[in-house]
Amino acid sequence: MNLDKLNEWLIKNNCDVAYISDPLSINYFTGFNMDPNERIFALVAFKDKPAFIFAPELNVEEAKHSAWNGDVYGYLDEQNPWQKIANLVSERIGRPQKIAIEKSFVSIARLEALKSVFTDADFSTDVSKLIGELRIIKTEEEVKQLQAAGAEADYAFEVGFNALRNGVTERYVAGQIEYRLKLDKGVMHTSFETICQAGTNAANPHLGPTLNTIKPNQLVLFDLGTMHNGYASDSSRTVAYGEPSAKEKEIYEIDREAQQAAIDAARPGMTAGELDAVARDIITKAGYGEYFIHRLGHGIGMSVHELPQIMSGNDFVLQEGMCFSIEPGIYIPNVGGVRIEDCGVLTNEGFKTFTKTDKQLRYIPVKE
Numbered sequence: 600m601n602l603d604k605l606n607e608w609l610i611k612n613n614c615d616v617a618y619i620s621d622p623l624s625i626n627y628f629t630g631f632n633m634d635p636n637e638r639i640f641a642l643v644a645f646k647d648k649p650a651f652i653f654a655p656e657l658n659v660e661e662a663k664h665s666a667w668n669g670d671v672y673g674y675l676d677e678q679n680p681w682q683k684i685a686n687l688v689s690e691r692i693g694r695p696q697k698i699a700i701e702k703s704f705v706s707i708a709r710l711e712a713l714k715s716v717f718t719d720a721d722f723s724t725d726v727s728k729l730i731g732e733l734r735i736i737k738t739e740e741e742v743k744q745l746q747a748a749g750a751e752a753d754y755a756f757e758v759g760f761n762a763l764r765n766g767v768t769e770r771y772v773a774g775q776i777e778y779r780l781k782l783d784k785g786v787m788h789t790s791f792e793t794i795c796q797a798g799t800n801a802a803n804p805h806l807g808p809t810l811n812t813i814k815p816n817q818l819v820l821f822d823l824g825t826m827h828n829g830y831a832s833d834s835s836r837t838v839a840y841g842e843p844s845a846k847e848k849e850i851y852e853i854d855r856e857a858q859q860a861a862i863d864a865a866r867p868g869m870t871a872g873e874l875d876a877v878a879r880d881i882i883t884k885a886g887y888g889e890y891f892i893h894r895l896g897h898g899i900g901m902s903v904h905e906l907p908q909i910m911s912g913n914d915f916v917l918q919e920g921m922c923f924s925i926e927p928g929i930y931i932p933n934v935g936g937v938r939i940e941d942c943g944v945l946t947n948e949g950f951k952t953f954t955k956t957d958k959q960l961r962y963i964p965v966k967e
Contacts (some may be wrong), residue, residue, distance in 0.1 A: 601733055602628055602650060607626065608729050609646035613693035613858060615754055616688060617644040621704040623901045624730050625652070630666025633658055638682040639709075648691045649849035685716035695720050703727040705956050733900060736907045736920040741830065744946050745899065745922055748832035749942065749953025751784055751825040756836055758955045759821050763840050769795040769808035771775045776823060790824035790831035790903040801837070801936035804893060804928060818851070818935050824903060831903040834954040835926060835940035836878040842963045847937075850887060850929045851960050854937040857881040857927040858958070861895060862941070865925070865950035871913040878927040879911065889931050897922040899942045906941050921945045 605628065609617055619625055619642040626632040628642055628650075635655060644650040649669055652662050656673035663671050669814050672687055674680045688695060698717060700710065702725040709723060737745070747909045762775040773793040780786035795808045799822040813819065819840050824833040837851060857878035864877045875895040882891045895911030907915050909923055926940030943952035 602644065604632060604733060605644050605726075606646055607727070608726070609644065609699065612699065612724055614699045614724055615646065615692055615720075617642075617695075617699045618705075619644065619701060621701050624701060624704075626659060626733060627901060629669075632665075633661065637672070639684075640726055641684065643684065643688065645692060648909035651687065651816045652925050653680070653687070657967045662726075680714045680859045684713075686886075688717075690953070697721045697724060699719070699724040699726040701730065701824055701930055727930050731906050731957075732737070734900055736918065737922050737944065738920075742920075742922070743898065744830035745832070745942070745944070746953050748790075748825050748830050749834070751780065751786055751827060751957075752823060752832040752954050753956050754784060755780055755793075755823050755825065755836070758822060759823070760961065761964055763813055763819060763838075763915075763963050765815060766812050768810045768812050769797055769800065770810060772813070773808040778942070780825060784823045786827070788826040790826050790833060792829050794820070794822035795863075796820045796936070797840070799933055799935055801938075802930045802932050803932065804930055804936065804938065813840060816843060817841070817848050818937065820842050820936055820938055822940070823939065823953060829901055831901070832897055832938065832953060833901055833924060833942055834902050834956070835928075835938040836956055837937045837939060838963055840963045843935075846931075847935050848960065850890075850931065850935075851937045853882060853885045854927055854929050854939055854956055855960075858925055858939045858941075861925045862943075862950050862952070863928070865917070865945055867919045867945060867947060869917055871907050871909045871915045871917060872911055874917065874925075875909050876914070876916075878925070882929060884925060885927045887931075890929045890931050891927060893928065896926055898923045905911045917945055919945055919947055925950070929967070956963075 618673045626782045626880045638655040651670040652777035659673035698720045758779040759776045762772045772795040797818040797819045820837045822835040861878040896909035898905040925943045928938035940951040941954050945949045
């Protein structure tokens with residue numbers, strides 16, 4: 600579970616303790632996944648002693664029966680969790696001098712609480728970068744989970760396409776998708792709010808579903824994903840409900856060409872910026888570069904957005920086993936928008952997508 604690599608990092612950086620508090624990071628290192636809500640949940644790791652999980656007493660038995668086989672300690676709501684953590688650390692190594700934290704996650708208030716019980720410790724070392732680097736290359740098992748999540752997203756698209764009819768709202772369509780995922784596939788959590796955007800609303804890339812009603816002869820954009828055994832899917836498709844305008848058809852085909860070109864070009868050894876340029880150049884040369892207003896893609900795994908960032912100017916070299924999205928978009932105010940997105944894994948043979956829903960413009964018959 601990669602704890603050995605964390606131990607090696609602690610030794611190399613002369614840190615006594617790593618305080619890991621992002622639940623995704625804890626899951627990555629231990630195989631135990633939970634949402635602590637407002638309570639304290641941490642993995643406390645040492646360079647030369649066994650790590651332990653610290654959790655609310657409510658979750659201790661759950662943690663003990665998870666994939667984690669190390670020590671688990673809990674606290675009651677009326678107890679001071681910070682002092683209890685300090686006591687447990689002291690029992691193992693005495694007074695630590697250097698404690699690494701996830702600076703990208705821990706709040707100022709919780710850092711101050713840690714400092715109040717570890718008064719001699721230096722908290723300047725950030726372990727976030729290491730965790731990001733470890734998570735960026737997926738194992739074969741992780742890829743299987745991402746593929747399964749992708750299959751759930753494909754099912755969700757079919758539900759969404761079939762839910763389109765005159766007069767229903769974007770929220771109704773999104774609600775149907777989430778309802779059927781729970782009922783038919785046992786999906787308890789989507790990876791983000793399910794997005795359905797019709798007509799001009801699709802020109803706002805991350806506008807959630809609204810009370811705007813579905814009308815004939817417009818494009819409808821879907822962006823959705825699920826969580827499958829702790830791994831996310833994220834995919835977008837744009838379909839025609841009835842007969843869209845010539846302009847909408849034009850931007851759809853440009854976007855589809857750009858996305859496919861980037862998928863075909865993706866290879867280990869190229870930079871993230873080079874891959875972004877493949878799609879961006881096609882859209883720019885077609886005259887719509889100003890309407891492609893976000894990066895080409897982002898990493899995916901336990902989180903729906905993680906490293907690498909596939910964006911202009913990024914010299915990060917892509918490697919086999921990295922998983923990320925390819926999602927060019929064209930968004931024209933007062934006209935509409937198109938986004939076509941697949942996440943996949945980069946292999947020596949190319950980019951293998953997790954979602955398979957067809958990307959030729961699909962025409963959904965108008966229904967009353």
